Amino acid sequence: MELLLTKRFSIPDAFRIEVYRETGGYRSLQKALQMRPEEVIEEVKKANLRGRGGAGFPAGVKWSFLPKEKKMPVYLCVNADEGEPGTFKDRYIMLKDPHLLIEGIVISSYAIGASKAFIYVRGEFLDCIDTLERAVKEAHREGIIGEKVMGSSFSLDIAIHRGAGAYICGEETALIESLEGKKGRPRLKPPFPAQKGLYQCPTIVNNVETIACVPYIVERGGEWFANLGTEKNGGTKLYAVSGHVKRPGVYELPMGTALREIIYEHAGGIIDDLRLKAVIPGGSSSPVLTPDEIDVKMDFDSLARIGSMLGSGAVIVISEKACMVKTLYVLARFYAHESCGQCTPCRNGTSWMEKIIKRVEDGKGRKEDIDLLLDICDNIKGKTVCPLGDAAVMPVESFIKKFREEFEAHIAFKGCTVSYEREGVLNV
Amino acid sequence: MYKITIDGKELQAEPGSTILQVAIKAGIDIPHFCWHPALSISGNCRMCVVEVEKMPKLQTACSTLVSDGMVVYTNTDKVVKARRGVLEFMLINHPLDCPVCDQAGECKLQDYYLIYGKYESRFREEKLKKRKVVDLGANVILDTERCILCTRCVRFFNEITKTNELGIFNRGDHSEIDTYPGKKLESIYSGNIVDICPVGALTSKDFRFKCRVWFLERTPSICTLCSRGCNIEIHHRQGRIYRIKPRVNMHVNQFWICDEGRYGYKFVNAENRILKPVVKGSSGLVPVEWEVGVIDVFMNLSAIISKYGSGSIAVVASPYLTNEDAYVLMKFAREVINTENFGYLPARRGSYDDFLLRAEKAPNERGLLNMGWKTWGDGAELLREKINNRMIRALYVTGGEGFLSQVKDVSDLLSILDYKVFHMSNREGEVDSINAILPSATFAEKDGTFTNFEGRVQRINRAFGPVGESLPDWKIIKRISMMFGKLFPYEKAEDIFKEISEKVTSYKGIDYLAIGDEGVLTDGI
Numbered sequence: 001m002e003l004l005l006t007k008r009f010s011i012p013d014a015f016r017i018e019v020y021r022e023t024g025g026y027r028s029l030q031k032a033l034q035m036r037p038e039e040v041i042e043e044v045k046k047a048n049l050r051g052r053g054g055a056g057f058p059a060g061v062k063w064s065f066l067p068k069e070k071k072m073p074v075y076l077c078v079n080a081d082e083g084e085p086g087t088f089k090d091r092y093i094m095l096k097d098p099h100l101l102i103e104g105i106v107i108s109s110y111a112i113g114a115s116k117a118f119i120y121v122r123g124e125f126l127d128c129i130d131t132l133e134r135a136v137k138e139a140h141r142e143g144i145i146g147e148k149v150m151g152s153s154f155s156l157d158i159a160i161h162r163g164a165g166a167y168i169c170g171e172e173t174a175l176i177e178s179l180e181g182k183k184g185r186p187r188l189k190p191p192f193p194a195q196k197g198l199y200q201c202p203t204i205v206n207n208v209e210t211i212a213c214v215p216y217i218v219e220r221g222g223e224w225f226a227n228l229g230t231e232k233n234g235g236t237k238l239y240a241v242s243g244h245v246k247r248p249g250v251y252e253l254p255m256g257t258a259l260r261e262i263i264y265e266h267a268g269g270i271i272d273d274l275r276l277k278a279v280i281p282g283g284s285s286s287p288v289l290t291p292d293e294i295d296v297k298m299d300f301d302s303l304a305r306i307g308s309m310l311g312s313g314a315v316i317v318i319s320e321k322a323c324m325v326k327t328l329y330v331l332a333r334f335y336a337h338e339s340c341g342q343c344t345p346c347r348n349g350t351s352w353m354e355k356i357i358k359r360v361e362d363g364k365g366r367k368e369d370i371d372l373l374l375d376i377c378d379n380i381k382g383k384t385v386c387p388l389g390d391a392a393v394m395p396v397e398s399f400i401k402k403f404r405e406e407f408e409a410h411i412a413f414k415g416c417t418v419s420y421e422r423e424g425v426l427n428v
Numbered sequence: 429m430y431k432i433t434i435d436g437k438e439l440q441a442e443p444g445s446t447i448l449q450v451a452i453k454a455g456i457d458i459p460h461f462c463w464h465p466a467l468s469i470s471g472n473c474r475m476c477v478v479e480v481e482k483m484p485k486l487q488t489a490c491s492t493l494v495s496d497g498m499v500v501y502t503n504t505d506k507v508v509k510a511r512r513g514v515l516e517f518m519l520i521n522h523p524l525d526c527p528v529c530d531q532a533g534e535c536k537l538q539d540y541y542l543i544y545g546k547y548e549s550r551f552r553e554e555k556l557k558k559r560k561v562v563d564l565g566a567n568v569i570l571d572t573e574r575c576i577l578c579t580r581c582v583r584f585f586n587e588i589t590k591t592n593e594l595g596i597f598n599r600g601d602h603s604e605i606d607t608y609p610g611k612k613l614e615s616i617y618s619g620n621i622v623d624i625c626p627v628g629a630l631t632s633k634d635f636r637f638k639c640r641v642w643f644l645e646r647t648p649s650i651c652t653l654c655s656r657g658c659n660i661e662i663h664h665r666q667g668r669i670y671r672i673k674p675r676v677n678m679h680v681n682q683f684w685i686c687d688e689g690r691y692g693y694k695f696v697n698a699e700n701r702i703l704k705p706v707v708k709g710s711s712g713l714v715p716v717e718w719e720v721g722v723i724d725v726f727m728n729l730s731a732i733i734s735k736y737g738s739g740s741i742a743v744v745a746s747p748y749l750t751n752e753d754a755y756v757l758m759k760f761a762r763e764v765i766n767t768e769n770f771g772y773l774p775a776r777r778g779s780y781d782d783f784l785l786r787a788e789k790a791p792n793e794r795g796l797l798n799m800g801w802k803t804w805g806d807g808a809e810l811l812r813e814k815i816n817n818r819m820i821r822a823l824y825v826t827g828g829e830g831f832l833s834q835v836k837d838v839s840d841l842l843s844i845l846d847y848k849v850f851h852m853s854n855r856e857g858e859v860d861s862i863n864a865i866l867p868s869a870t871f872a873e874k875d876g877t878f879t880n881f882e883g884r885v886q887r888i889n890r891a892f893g894p895v896g897e898s899l900p901d902w903k904i905i906k907r908i909s910m911m912f913g914k915l916f917p918y919e920k921a922e923d924i925f926k927e928i929s930e931k932v933t934s935y936k937g938i939d940y941l942a943i944g945d946e947g948v949l950t951d952g953i
Binding site: 166183188336337338339340341342343344345347348349350351352355356359366372376378379380382383384385 | 469470471472473474475477485486488491509510513514516517518520521550551552553554556576577595596598599600601602603
């Protein structure tokens with residue numbers, strides 16, 4: 001398969017603009033500037049490019065939600081606040097091929113009519129910020145951004161904003177609040193950012209990987225891109241594989257590659273050839289899968305059909321050595337810690353779940369705790385301001401549904417019964 | 429207009445309004461914590477969820493706009509469970525200290541638990557410990573364990589006073605309301621956050637632990653501390669004011685009052701209230717029975733009249749008088765004493781802002797003008813001149829505390845006079861040279877009307893019987909007048925107002941009872 005997003009990962013110094021240009025960079029931009037903005041949007045629609053941040057919303061459709069009448073400035077915000085446990089794909093794009101992202105940003109901004117774009121980078125990604133800042137400078141110098149992009153009448157500025165460490169700022173409206181200098185707390189929707197976003201102006205928020213696909217779509221056409229993947233799931237996808245596999249890492253594969261193939265062929269199978277116990281297929285919030293479910297195609301619709309999610313495409317592989325209760329505790333602790341605290345069910349529900357799961361893990365569980373957890377899930381799910389509530393609930397529900405006997409054993413035997421050494425996968 | 433259905437009731441709904449607004453108008457109760465009519469929509473408590481046909485998820489009624497044909501249910505199994513869930517979440521870390529909480533009895537958590545909760549506790553973990561008895565400054569104490577983080581107080585300072593004094597610190601269930609580092613609340617409107625706090629998180633330093641709220645009687649009244657005339661409720665018990673709360677009047681003060689007004693009630697039950705008439709004898713001021721006091725004042729005034737003529741007596745009105753007091757006092761000056769030397773002492777001027785606070789620190793200057801009173805000048809200069817010229821030999825003063833504190837070198841001025849009689853509620857200032865003090869009732873102890881700076885006539889109501897033997901000013905005047913042989917036929921303030929509404933042009937046709945809760949706007953002065 002031809003690599004797109006990762007094609008320069010093996011080229012030395014690809015982060016430099018000369019190398020980027022030598023390897024075909026910024027030609028798509030030149031092409032895009034010859035097209036009308038609507039034509040660019042049309043190609044992106046045809047490409048079936050779905051949001052790579054996790055929600056999988058078609059990017060072209062999102063762009064077309066912008067008001068037709070341009071009364072206020074339009075902003076593009078690139079979501080580089082990659083924080084979902086298990087996810088580590090965007091950072092490599094920023095580190096290894098920052099100009100691909102910048103080219104995507106310029107084309108996308110041209111398409112949506114933005115003259116100012118922001119890259120909101122996760123605060124811990126200091127190396128990414130350095131690389132991006134350097135790349136933005138280079139692009140400025142070469143007339144890729146700034147006044148009159150490549151001699152056209154289009155102008156664009158790119159600002160890099162360093163986040164302050166909250167997971168919730170990856171939620172698009174919290175990201176906008178944070179960019180505005182406020183506490184990162186999600187807004188009530190509607191209105192959606194396309195109507196009222198940054199500084200109350202129409203705003204598009206797209207993930208790094210999503211934007212990085214745009215130059216290829218412009219270069220080769222939406223149809224070509226769509227055909228790389230499965231139905232309604234265009235392009236390639238970066239799968240970040242972690243956990244108990246022999247070769248953890250980021251793999252660029254066609255959208256819809258089977259999960260089994262990702263784990264056993266690309267990631268080399270399970271460490272020590274242990275048996276597979278469970279897989280979290282799309283970042284920590286996606287419902288867990290059992291070994292008999294791994295023939296699923298890794299695209300948005302196929303995973304949705306079996307009750308899980310592609311999410312960010314972060315595959316967390318769990319071997320038979322891991323304790324599911326402890327693993328769930330680690331996840332629950334994360335969501336309780338990262339709940340912004342704005343709305344009641346998430347604020348109090350996530351920490352309550354954490355406490356119960358910890359108690360079960362510590363061997364002090366009660367029979368009724370399992371059903372209590374499920375009921376707390378029900379009281380959070382769909383009742384919160386933003387999707388963090390649902391994200392916290394999905395692991396709990398799915399772990400209990402698929403590994404209930406392990407929880408029951410924990411309660412009955414007052415502790416862990418996994419006969420191997422106890423080892424949670426996500427020791428964060 | 430849209431047509432929407434809530435719980436089977438067909439309702440008219442203004443486009444652009446929310447489900448909650450329509451429900452409230454129709455008298456349908458949708459429980460809510462964070463929504464407040466004067467503040468922006470926050471949607472954080474999640475208590476007001478309802479089921480809307482064709483929408484898969486529950487919707488928050490506070491933030492969901494109505495659409496034509498919308499069908500809403502507020503009591504389905506799903507809604508009931510979600511609400512109970514929200515209450516349970518709010519209460520898991522709540523200290524449940526209602527027995528010692530001032531909010532008990534007017535607490536939304538308590539009320540909603542009894543209506544929508546009533547579940548067995550399922551929480552077996554350790555409750556989160558957070559800061560208690562946090563002194564936010566000004567007049568407010570915060571208990572972060574009771575706080576449900578609805579952000580009403582934060583939004584109040586962001587949106588109403590625009591002083592941005594509170595924020596939320598930390599994250600998740602460690603979130604806490606607080607002032608910014610090194611700062612304390614400074615707003616003169618800080619007391620309002622205690623009112624809008626739906627739970628016991630914000631309590632009033634002044635009211636803490638004083639009285640259980642269910643013992644309090646509530647009497648609608650008007651604040652007397654400036655000419656805005658903010659609508660208030662006097663919360664009292666057994667002749668004692670425990671607190672003042674704002675009463676909604678969108679024309680005057682909306683939902684709010686300032687701290688000056690809120691905490692400026694102390695004089696009513698102060699130790700220095702004058703309980704009986706006081707007359708100067710050879711051994712100084714001594715309390716006497718009303719009959720004795722009235723005869724004494726009559727004898728002395730009569731002596732002045734016969735010696736220097738009735739014009740030598742000056743009458744001073746106070747901007748604290750009600751319209752009824754001021755009207756009767758005017759008649760007293762003209763028809764009983766028969767003097768043209770009457771005027772009022774303007775209200776003390778103080779700080780003001782562009783929100784509620786007015787510079788004129790008295791409730792009824794406008795009313796005095798309406799009743800035909802002319803000013804003696806800001807420091808009573810015109811009066812001083814006449815006293816210095818010996819044209820005036822005796823003074824009949826109402827609102828004596830104001831006179832003593834506002835008039836410069838008042839003792840020297842008074843020493844020139846042959847006779848001074850003062851209406852006073854509190855023994856304040858240099859009273860020794862006064863010949864007779866007649867105890868007047870405060871605003872909390874009488875009925876009547878004030879006219880605020882923009883001409884709105886508003887009613888005050890007697891919360892409890894006058895303290896001691898004090899009387900409303902007009903009743904004192906009525907007693908004195910009787911000695912002069914003039915019988916005023918008024919039995920209650922309403923009788924006087926009836927006459928005002930016949931005689932005073934700008935009050936023509938106003939019915940005392942019809943003044944109601946919102947007041948009536950008059951025009952002209």
